Amino acid sequence: MSIPNAPGAKGDLVQGFKPRHVTMLSIAGIIGAGLFVGSGHAIAAAGPGAIIAYALSGLLVVLVMRMLGEMAVANPDTGSFSAYADQAIGRWAGFTIGWLYWWFWVLVIPIEAIAAGEIFHSWFPQVQVWTFALVMTLLLTITNLFSVAKYGEFEFWFAMLKVTAIVLFITLGAMALFGVLPQHPVSGLPTLLREHGGFLPNGWSAIFTALITTLFSFIGTEAVTIAAAESDDPSRNIAKATRSVIWRISVFYLLSIMVIISVVPWNDPQLTASGSYQRALELMNVPHAKLMMDIVVLVAVASCLNSSIYIASRMIYSLSRRADAPAFIQRTSATGVPRAAVIASTVIGMLTTLLNFFAPARIFDFLLASSGSIALLVYLAIAISQLRMRATLERRDQALACRMWLFPWLTWAVILFISGVLVTMFIMPSHRIEVSSTLLLTAAIILLSRTSRRPNGPLRSLDPLRSAG
Template sequence: MSTHPPAPAAQSPQGAPGPQQQPQGLRAGLRTRHMSMIAIGGVIGAGLFIGSGAGIAAAGPGILVSYVITGLLVVLVMRMLGEMAAASPTSGSFSAYADRALGRWAGFTIGWLYWFFWAVVLAVEATAAAVILAGWVPAVPQWTWALVVMAALTGTNLISVGSYGEFEFWFAGIKVAAIVVFIAVGVLAFAGLPPGDGPVGLRHLTGDGGGFLPHGPGAILSGMLLVIFSFMGSEIVTLAASEAPNPARAVRRAVNSVVWRIAVFYIGSVAVIVALLPWDDPEVARHPYVAVLDALHIPGAGPVMDVIVLTANLSCLNSGLYTASRMAFSLGERGDAPRSFTRLNRGGVPAVAVWASVSFGFVAVFFSYVAQDTVFRFLMNSSGAIALFVWLVVCFSQLRMRRVVEREAPERLTVRMWFFPYLTWATIALMAGVVVYMFVNPDGRVQMLLSLLVAVLVLVAGLVVHRRRPGAGAGAQEPAGDAGAQAPPERG
């Protein structure tokens, strides 16, 4: 770890934050179309195509309520994060805001936990992609495919941020097109039009298999535990904004569109599944989207969905590597990681941070094959509750930074959290309820305890590092930091 304290943010004579600027060295290589697709694709992961089946099995049609509540939670968190990011776009996003608002311990801890989460995701997505590719070409070992996939996307991330954006643009485009077509076909079938066999009605939602809540109201919370982590990735656009030409405008657009993105892609597609098929159909639990397409006699449903899921895997891996490397870069800038993480190549990419992130991913992939039930399971469970930790930190950071920015630089509030501070506190209360439920739920308890263990270890490491650093202090004295181009206030 470096012993150099981070450079202070530029301040005006009155003490308000200085002019907005790009993080040093990072280039504005992401275009508007890249940012749009990163914002849209960030909420569509492979977990939607596969993981939604487990949620339906746990809660029945009531999983829709789980998605609505979790979606509302994500919308509120994104609004808070968008408020801070529009006022102060930075490569570290919520980690940098926690550093300024709550203290160095908070920025260090949540930054490294977030990096750890995405480094584990690299292994998960690479392994999942390798399973599909090995099914197509069995002669090539599965581990070889995982290696090829990670090496290829490492190469795209090392070239330039524009190459990452271009790949993500096409990956996200395929995912979006697939969901839109799926919903359109499902709506036609529900209405009794081809490719359906007649009107379906509401029997699968309210009649068959025990009604809308076959396992009782408590299953809604069980469903939320399965759903909540599939939304991780919504926040990527706020990290990417620092490498866009107009960060504040990019953040505003992403935050304003999060409502319809969640409503259409998640709630809309899952509603099609539970409306057209019995929730307790074993095929729905295994492959929900394929089950619907097969039931509608859509030819080649399995292979087509394999292509789409593979695309989702590659998209998540691509974004995960980008996100982990930019968080590592930000930690290096603030002296919370080796200074080498801030070293840029000719393309303006933090190459050392990329290699460090993908190296951990390679190690995790190795354990997924040789120690799947021990080391790899620990990695999975110990990163399971990090989404909740990140969102709670966003809430508490926004409570502090909002008041400081209103006092020192109110013109920066181009995005405002609704009904502040009441909705912020309501969001904190809702997440606290989920945390409590994880402790009492047998399926969530292990994840929460192991995630807390890792969080405590990282926190202790941060405190030790900062005590040894001369002049280290809380970053709350620079609440608004560097920020992007100003824009007219938005009151919506």
């Protein structure tokens, strides 16, 4: 099978990402508003021991990415894990995971748009939040309607700014902690542990509460396999991205969280009110901390909004290629952009944005709850798919370029761990509605997959970049 010669030929995507785009996307893909804002809630729940929750979550993501990398390097596909679940488990699994993942990212659109709108509203209070949210969504939708290279360029610079901000934060924090900046004195971790109840002030059980928060901070890491499928050398780029995930998590998450817990007392009321990074900068006496973090969070939000439109559009495009979504969704422009998929995803995102402002709050809350456990179901599908695909991949290619470590034991460990987390979340009253809503949505989609039928005849390749010829 060969790559399409003409851009957009026969509804195919094109390889528009440059190597630097994929590299930066893989590096900064896990840096979102959840890190800058949500980390404060994890630390407030578990104290300094939140670093254990981040380490466990990071380890899980590393293992999941390794499993996904094994499949994606051997068979790059824009549908990624949805396509692999289709092949390894069955059509119903690929159908279900694909639509669940699409729904997750469609709901991210209003969340990030509203977050951006609130920042702009704080600067320009005479303009309503929903106006800023819709304008932001519309502008980033336009960037996604051009070529994939344009999206890659926007996201490259968004990612560069996020990486720069994190590196500067870690550097400044380290200098303050080691006394290199005497004008920025901080207490340090030993003092904070002694004065605020130790490493685990709320006990070991609080680690699980923090774990739930941290797990969802990492969602999006797997999306690099979707983006890399539109690059010049998808197998090489995917292998590179999955291998670098360890140091990315170590640097951007673990080191920056270590700086925060070494500077900010876990029971500081401003930790969750103003955000952990902002509070750390304030305690380091950094001037204009709020303005700086508002700008950083705005960049992170814009990046996540931009990516959510891209990811949602590519997933529903892949579903359409497999006859699991309306046929018109797979149409592409002359530059190889699935514009129908972009517009369809964005329209739903805009409607949910308006629901947040003009419909009863319980409606939007229910929609958000329905996506609460999707990330864990995606990880579970990846693990099960890799478990079942290994034999097929080895028959196809005896020398797999990217292999899961200690197969099948680590794969089974991941499956059991994720299953245990889901069961525990269901038992916990504070998370039961999330799991129940997600499972209800999942059951409805599975039923839909059983009642719908693909057209007779062979399906087009699950890899749209290699389907022509």
